[in-house]
Amino acid sequence: MQISEWINNTIKPEENKKYLKKGQNFINAEKLHEALTNNIGPSKPEIRTIIDKAKSIKALTIDETAKLLHVTDIDLWDEINAAALDIKHKVYDNRIVFFAPLYCSNLCVNNCAYCGFRSENKDEKRRILTTDEVKKETKYVLNNGHKRMIMVYGEHPKSDVDYMIKTIKAVYSVEEKTPKTGRPTSIRRVNINAAPMSVADLKKLKECGIGTYQVFQETYHEATYRKVHPQNTLKGDYDWRLYALHRAQEAGIDDVAIGALFGLYDWRFEVLGLVAHAADLEKHFGVGPHTVSVPRLTPAIGSQLSTQSKYIVNDEDFKKLVAVLRLALPYPGLIITAREQPEIKREVIKLGCTQTDASTKIGIGAYQECVDDETKSYEQFTIGDPRSLDEIIKEVAEMGMISSFCTAGYRCGRTGEKIMGMLKHCVEGKFCKLNAVLTFREYLDDYASPGTKAIGEKLIEEEIGQIKNQEFFMKNNGKIFNDFMRNYELIKGGARDIYI
Ligand code: SAM
Ligand code: SF4
Numbered sequence: 001m002q003i004s005e006w007i008n009n010t011i012k013p014e015e016n017k018k019y020l021k022k023g024q025n026f027i028n029a030e031k032l033h034e035a036l037t038n039n040i041g042p043s044k045p046e047i048r049t050i051i052d053k054a055k056s057i058k059a060l061t062i063d064e065t066a067k068l069l070h071v072t073d074i075d076l077w078d079e080i081n082a083a084a085l086d087i088k089h090k091v092y093d094n095r096i097v098f099f100a101p102l103y104c105s106n107l108c109v110n111n112c113a114y115c116g117f118r119s120e121n122k123d124e125k126r127r128i129l130t131t132d133e134v135k136k137e138t139k140y141v142l143n144n145g146h147k148r149m150i151m152v153y154g155e156h157p158k159s160d161v162d163y164m165i166k167t168i169k170a171v172y173s174v175e176e177k178t179p180k181t182g183r184p185t186s187i188r189r190v191n192i193n194a195a196p197m198s199v200a201d202l203k204k205l206k207e208c209g210i211g212t213y214q215v216f217q218e219t220y221h222e223a224t225y226r227k228v229h230p231q232n233t234l235k236g237d238y239d240w241r242l243y244a245l246h247r248a249q250e251a252g253i254d255d256v257a258i259g260a261l262f263g264l265y266d267w268r269f270e271v272l273g274l275v276a277h278a279a280d281l282e283k284h285f286g287v288g289p290h291t292v293s294v295p296r297l298t299p300a301i302g303s304q305l306s307t308q309s310k311y312i313v314n315d316e317d318f319k320k321l322v323a324v325l326r327l328a329l330p331y332p333g334l335i336i337t338a339r340e341q342p343e344i345k346r347e348v349i350k351l352g353c354t355q356t357d358a359s360t361k362i363g364i365g366a367y368q369e370c371v372d373d374e375t376k377s378y379e380q381f382t383i384g385d386p387r388s389l390d391e392i393i394k395e396v397a398e399m400g401m402i403s404s405f406c407t408a409g410y411r412c413g414r415t416g417e418k419i420m421g422m423l424k425h426c427v428e429g430k431f432c433k434l435n436a437v438l439t440f441r442e443y444l445d446d447y448a449s450p451g452t453k454a455i456g457e458k459l460i461e462e463e464i465g466q467i468k469n470q471e472f473f474m475k476n477n478g479k480i481f482n483d484f485m486r487n488y489e490l491i492k493g494g495a496r497d498i499y500i
Helices: 003-010 029-038 044-055 062-069 074-092 131-144 161-173 199-207 222-228 238-242 244-250 267-285 315-328 342-349 389-398 416-424 428-446 450-468 471-492
Strands: 095-105 148-153 189-193 256-259 291-293 333-336 355-357 402-404
Touching: 029 062, 029 267, 044 062, 044 074, 044 315, 062 267, 062 315, 074 315, 095 131, 095 161, 095 389, 095 428, 131 161, 148 161, 161 189, 161 199, 199 244, 222 238, 238 244, 244 256, 244 267, 256 267, 267 315, 315 333, 315 342, 333 342, 342 389, 389 402, 389 450, 402 428, 402 450, 428 450, 428 471, 450 471
Parallel strands: 095 148, 095 355, 095 402, 148 189, 256 291, 291 333, 333 355
Antiparallel strands: none
16 A cells, blocks of 8 residues: 555544534643643642642542642742642552663654654654564663563554554563563553554554554644644544544553643643543543643754743752642552653652653664664653663662552453542552562562562561551452462462452
8 A cells, every 4th residue: 555545544623523513622721731730829728738649549630730830939838749649649559660761663654843753853763673673672771671662663664552452462472481480471561652543453453462552642732733744644633632532442452641731832731631631531432541741842853942942941840840740649559751861850750750761662663772872862752761660660669669560450350440440549558569579579589689579578578567457458358469469479489460
C-alpha cells in the first residue's frame, strides 16, 4: 500500500462521533480558561477543605484543581506536598514501579514541531528494528533487571499494528538467564506508546496481550495543538487523538494511560485538561486512566520549539503540577520519566509519583550499541537521567521506598474497573505491597550490586515487620501473611515469578 493511501485510510472520524456531545469534544477551552481566571486568589480555608477532600481519596473537580494551581502561600504548598505523599501512601503504599522503554522505530509520517522523529527532520537517521533486533534489545533490558517494558513507535505504515504485534510477540518470546543466579527470566508485561488507532486495530493489540496502551494528548489546547501538529498530517486531527483511549476501552483495552507534554502551552491549562480527560473516561467507562504521565519538553535535534517554547515549565512549577495532579487524581499511577534530571526525579517521587524508567536508552537499537555520536542521532529527545536501574533502586531504597517489578495485577485480571475499585478502597495498594516485596527479593538476589543488596535487605526486613503489623494481612488467622511468607521463602530458595 502507498503511504498516502495508508494515511487516507487511518482516521475513522465516525468512531469518535458517539462520544461527542452536540458535536463538541469534552475539552471546552473557554470553560477551562474561565476556571483558571475565576479561581485566582483562593483563601486558606478553601484550600484546606480541598486538601481534606483529596486526602479522603476523592477526585477533585476542575474548579477545585484550579484553586490549588493558584496557591501562592509557601506554607500551603508544604501542606499540599505533604498531602500528595499521604495520598500516594494510602493508595499505592511506599513503592516505586520500574519499567524500561524500547524504541522500535523512528520512521514517522508526522511532523510534530517538538520531536526529533518528525518527518522534516533530515538530520535524523531513520531505522526500524527487525524482530531479531527487538529480541536482542530485550535481552539487554532483561540483563539490566527489568520485567516491564513500554514499546514506543513512530507512526508509519511500516510500523503499523501488524508490526507492533510482531515486535510485542518477539519481546514476550525472549527468555534469559539472570546474571547472578542463572534463573530464567522474561518480560512479564509489555505496555505500548503508539499513535491513535481504529477500534479494529486496537482489538488486535488487545488480543496479543498488551498491558497498558498509552497516548499523550501533547496539549489539550486545541489552537496550540493545531499549530504544533501540521494540519495536513495524521497527528493534526485533534479529536482522533483525544478519543484514542475511548476507542481503546471500546476495544477491550481497559488499562489506558494519558499524558500531556508540558511546555507546549500554559501548564495550568494542561493540568485541567488531564483532569477533564480522566473524568470523561470515567463517565463513559466507569474507569479513569490507569496512569498519568507528565513528560516535560526536552531539547530535540532539529526542533527550535523544543528549546525556545515560551511555555517551558520551570522546576518549581513542575513540582507544583505533580503535587496538584496527585491530589486531583488520587487513583492513577503517576509516571515520571528519564527526561528529568535525578534531582527533580527525587523530589517528585516524594510528591506522589509511582512509576519511573531506569537504565533508559531511547535510540533505535541503542541498548545493544554503545551510544556514540552515530547512535545518538536516533534519539527522539535528550534524557536527563541516564543512571542504571541499580543506582536508582539504591537511591529509592535510601529514601525508604521499595522497588517493584510486580506485574501480577494485569496477569490476575486486576485491570480496568476491577483495579480501580480496589484502588478506591485502598486494597490494591496492599496486594501490590506484598508483590513489590516478592519482586524486590528477586531483584536483590538476581541483579543487585553489593551496596544495593545491603540496603535492600534492611528495607525488606522492615517491610515484612510492617506487613505483620497490619490487620488487613492478619485476618483469618493470618492467611494472607502466611501465603505471602510461603512465597517469599520459595523465592529465596530460587523459585521465580510467583505472586499473590
Ligand atoms: N509517535 C507516537 C505518538 O506520537 O503518539 C508515539 C509517541 S512518541 C515516540 C512518545 C512521546 O514523546 C510523544 O507522545 C511526546 O509526548 C514525547 N516527546 C516528543 N518530543 C519530545 C521532546 N522534545 N521532549 C520530551 N518529550 C517529547
Ligand atoms: Fe512522530 Fe510521535 Fe514524534 Fe510526532 S511525537 S513526530 S508522531 S514520533
